[in-house]
Amino acid sequence: MHKVGIKKMISKFDIKLEKIIFIFHEWIQKDIIPEHLTIDVTDYKHIPDGPGIMLITHEGNISIDFENNQVGLLYMRKQPLCKTQLENIIKIKSILNFLVNELENHKDLKGKLKFKENYKIILNDRLYFPNNDSSKEILISIIEKVFQGMKLSIINSSLNSRLTIDIQE
């Protein structure tokens, strides 16, 4: 149940994607992400609808993601984190916001990259959270606590897609 991804949408992306490769390598060199074993950077910018540039860590994958032509920073958790799903989502959101902060304040990106308070939550586990009404009910009750006052909508993009919720201000 730890397999959850949160993507924070980008409102301004005035940089070359290659720049992110440099920054992710720098994060590995400086070991800046707490409680993460950073491993490598992969370049998927040739996939128009894909994960762009990805930083692989043992605990989760971090990418500038382009799915559905919506650019954002995605943190996809792979390893167990907290005891409850509520705690999981709170923690994953805080990891993501740490990364957002690092990017926005990077000396080479200042003013060129901006995020907005729009998120997408993806339940990346079809066993424990299949895309059905019962999972939706559980997820919405949690998200309402974590993202208080924001608008929620379910996204069903294609056959067998994961349960995904769009969150907007």
Place this chain on the structure above:
Amino acid sequence: MENWKEKLNNKISNELKIEINEFESQMELMRRGKIDPRIFAETRLRRGVYGQRYDNGQRDDGRQLRRLDYPAGDLMKGPDTYWDAPGMLRIKIPFGAVNQEQLIMMADLAEEYADGVLHVTTRQDIQYHYVHIDDMPDIMRRLASVGITTKEACGNVVRNVTACPIAGVCKDESFDVTPYSSALTEFLLGHPDCQDFGRKFKISFSGCYEHACGLVNMHDLGVLAKIKENNGIKKKGFKLFVGGGLGAVAHPAKVFSEFIPEEELLPIAQAIGRVFARLGEKKNRAKARVKFLVAKLGIDEFVKIVMKERAILPHDIRWISYLDKLPAYGEIAKHNPSDFHEKIADPQFNNWLSTNIYFQSQRGYSTITISLPLGDLSSHQTRKLAEIAKEFVGNSIRLNVEQNIVLRWVPNGDLYKIYQKLEKIGLANPGAGTIIDVTSCPGTDTCKLGIASSRGLAGELRTQLAIKSFEMDEAIKGLRIKVSGCFNSCGQHHIADIGFYGNSRTKKGFKIPHFQVVLGGQWNENGGSYGMAMGAVPSQKIPEVVTKITETYIKERNEVNERFQDFIERVGKLYIKSLIEEFMNIPEYEDDKSYYSDWGDPREFSLKDMGIGECAGEIVTREEFELQTAEREVFEAQLEYDNKNYILANKKSYNAMLQAARALIRIEFYDVPNNPKAIVNEFQKRFFETKKFYDKYAKGKFGRYLINRFNDKSEIVNEDNARQYVEESQLFIEAAHSCYAKITSGEV
């Protein structure tokens, strides 16, 4: 809480269920340190579970060599390979044929367990990267639920059988090779005669000689469809090639037979397997492919030995049983044929139409090629592609060896509609099979053997060439570029017009990524001839080398029709070298650092990330494997005993002893029947009575455990005797290991 094992219990064949459960047990044994890491490595490789760069626990971050302290500590999954390190899973797709349901499943798994990307390989497989070994059994179960196995995707076994992606719809083929490649795949999968190879064994099928199709000329076994006419009667069969292969030392295949009738295909392949297992090199892995055996024996002697083996093979009904079903074989088009009449004023579409469409032998239908940059597509694209396939072609989907996907049986009248749908998901790239459709192995991105960034270079070339493609001479457009990250040729650089393989040079202590330029290989005629190495050029200069060579070709070819291969041969190596020499100069590190890092990787270039490759697998004999299987079975017997399933504990512990005894017998009597009576008789005769199985102190005690169990006909099993059986079995297996060690060291 339910798990995938329980949830999919009714959707997986018993055979696959057992195999995946066994693999899970072996993983558990490895966690407990009860398997030799070398044997576990080969075991997981034979299930498609491969190592990946940085799994040796270190990485050069561009400033220093950093330790990667994986949380599972020193737990390993093979020699020098950490358990927790991300790995690769290779999914075997026989002859590249997939259906919609399988595509959707592979998309699901890519996003749940990997990095959300499916990678099409040069052997019509799919690979996932960055997967944790703990997730492998669930992935295998979910794949098995849609009819896919990863069995024998890696390791020293028969690898994925490839075939021409347009077989059955091709205008030039002798006949459709698909059902034959399917029959041979099934027949050889897990076949006992193919479990003791010194290296991998690759098979390919082609329907015609002229085109690239199956590339039979570069395979261990190449199978080419052929029809022989005798007194007006047409007979289907095959021309067979053996001993071809790329790798560091490329060998063109030799003709094994000009014609074998179709009913001889399976038995001859089996006999080749037997001969390769028996006579192939086992110690020196660099010389262990079948090409070296053919070269050593000479083709005539090789054929003679194989045919002698063929003559004594015990008959197998499967050799010909599939032939009865052949007349009924065939793909059914989802829609009626239609013609393409309209003039569409869409230049992008017309460009795509000119390169990505093959008009099938069946009037009114086309096969379209979806050109995938670097063979990659996202899970999201894959799911959408499955929807498009469902609408237009049903399950007529194949992967090809140029890392692309083909959709067959598209009615010609639907071409624009399908183009528009593909375009929306970024899958309508033009230029399939042209110079911009660059093939590449994973190289330094994920491969432990990678020297230079083949994907980085391939991506750069694709980008640069795509921009120029509109004004490119047709003769240049038709060339092929293939890139390998090292000399091992996984990117098939030998058979490209313009090929590259990665290497490195050093200047004043600094390393510089280079690519060796290989020119004049032949893609057509099934990979008909191999290119020549012209010299190594710094990686950063390779795009300029491509421009220089192609421009020179257009300017200096003898006549408009002179082929690129002929041009290279005519002008010669010295002249080509003089053309590229200007790109070989390397500036000082302080003057231009760009030379000292690789494409798409800002770190200073180094070779410190290279590791020990797993392509060659581990040399593990069949006997060692069987002893390991016996270990697993007795371990499972112990678990059954702990769960108070005494009857099962008894059964498994007895099977474990039989398995261990059979492994030993096989050293002397390869075809020992797999039944208890024969095994115990042979064991008694060959090992017990000869005292080979004797322990220095316990004498014949452990051997008697098996003999007594065989003779014990009582059916009462209780907690006490079940425990005794499990313990005896454990001791018997220990003794079998010891006996095996004595035999192999020449002590007995």
